[in-house]
Amino acid sequence: MEEQKIWLSPPHMGGNELKYIHNAFDTNWISQFGPNINEFEKCLENYLGENSFVSAVSSGTAAIHLALKLLDIQSGDIVICQSFTFVASANPILYEKAIPVFVDSEPDTWNICPNALEDAIKHNIQKGKKPKAILTVSLYGMPYKVDEVLEISKKYEIPVIEDSAEALGSRYKNQLCGTFGDLSIVSFNGNKIITTSGGGVLISRTKEHKERAFYLATQAKEDKEYYSHSETGYNYRISNVSAGIGIGQMEVLNERIAQRRLNHEFYNDILAQFENIELSSEPNENFYSNYWLNTIQIKRSDKLSKEILKEKFSESNIETRYLWKPMHLQPLYKGCDFFGSNLSGIIFDKGLCLPSGTNLTDICKERILKVLNMVK
Missing domain, CATH: 3.90.1150.10 (Aspartate Aminotransferase, domain 1)
Known part of the structure; x- marks a missing residue:
């Protein structure tokens, strides 16, 4: 008889998730609006601390795409991206027809190498094309060399998108991952440390960015009595059912x-x-x-x-x-x-x-x- 399979990183429910799912069904809030979404965002904002404004979306990939939109990344813009990562970190750059430039790892954390990062920035500035963003990853939950990267970001005035898809709860100098970037993201895919079945969050530093992210994630619908749209939006909002799973999972994080x-x-x-x-x-x-x-x-x-x-x-x-x-x-x-x-x-x-x-x-x-x- 074959032994039971040991999976790499399976979902692990805490027990209270069903309470929030049942509430979503009982109140008929089962789509992209509802109290579970608001509560899930609040739980994460409380966990991450000051200046963390959370927008719950359908995936970590969607969150990265929204981050690029908030930074006004356009066709032909250069975005520097850590090479050692899952493809979802880089693909949103292509969504906007921007140009990814990849940077190697350093040996201590396997994350973005500060020296190679600065080389990439200098090279592109010399070509007359200053990069518009730096996308760095905390690979497998290990924080990147935050001080060195942020020093380079400040020196060249290039914002950081922090991909903490795998790093919820990780810390650098006792500060939580997801709080270092100008914009940050976390994934709640089924294999992550906690899950919403599928989902992610965009973490902004300002309330204005959070509001803009919500607008873009809900098809860029304008605040009118009829459906009015002046720019391209996306169907990126998390469901109230999935957010209920997230609330229960936050209890056991x-x-x-x-x-x-x-x-x-x-x-x-x-x-x-x-x-x-x-x-x-x-x-x-x-x-x-x-x-x-x-x-x-x-x-x-x-x-x-x-x-x-x-x-x-x-x-x-x-x-x-x-x-x-x-x-x-x-x-x-x-x-x-x-x-x-x-x-x-x-x-x-x-x-x-x-x-x-x-x-x-x-x-x-x-x-x-x-x-x-x-x-x-």
Whole structure:
């Protein structure tokens, strides 16, 4: 009999979500308006703190697109984007027919390299095309080097869009991710640390930006008694049902972060015995990761590679996944400018994501350890 599958990062309900879903059905607020949406936004604003104005939308991708719209990114504008990320970080740049310029990672966090970032900015300024935005990512829950990036942002007066899709609850110098960018986003996709089934939020620094985001996310309908539209809008608002799931999930967020960090301690303890496997961890005390996913690099040999280890896990009905393939290596973005040394490509070549769900039991961990011992 096949053992039950261990998933990479499955949804994990807290128990109270149904209360808010039932309320949505009982009151017949089941579409893109309703009290759950307002309450969900308020929960996040309270969690993130001062100067965080939250707009709940249908996905993290939608939130990034709205961020670009709020910064008036237009056709032909240059947007600098971290290369080592999921494609949803970069695709909205193409929605606006803007030009993505990709920047490599640095080794401590795997996030955007400040030196390569400044090289990209200088290069484009010399060409007479100053970038309009910097899009940086906190990959797998690890904060990027915030101080260095914000210093560059301030020096060249280029706003930052902070993609914290994977980093809700992570901190840099005890400040929460999602509060550093001129605009920030979080994802609540089904595999994230908490979920709304599908959804995301745009986090603005001003009430005016929040109001503008709401307007664009609701088809840019003007405040009139009839349907009047002067510019292109989008159907990007989250549903009241999904927002109800989000309220229930916010109640267990701190518990979920603690559970993910315990998973990291488990991997840290067992992988200390493996000379050929390196676990990605916080570089110093300034970084506090939610460890959404635990990621490793494997020193390739005849006996071990990411492909071999992935297959071993698969044979034991355990899901693992390769790291995000950097954008500068994707066929979709062939020909785009790239700045760096291809460190992200090297990491991708050696890397694997390990099961990191908050419902990972001791029995699951024993099965994971058993597979690892096969390749020791």
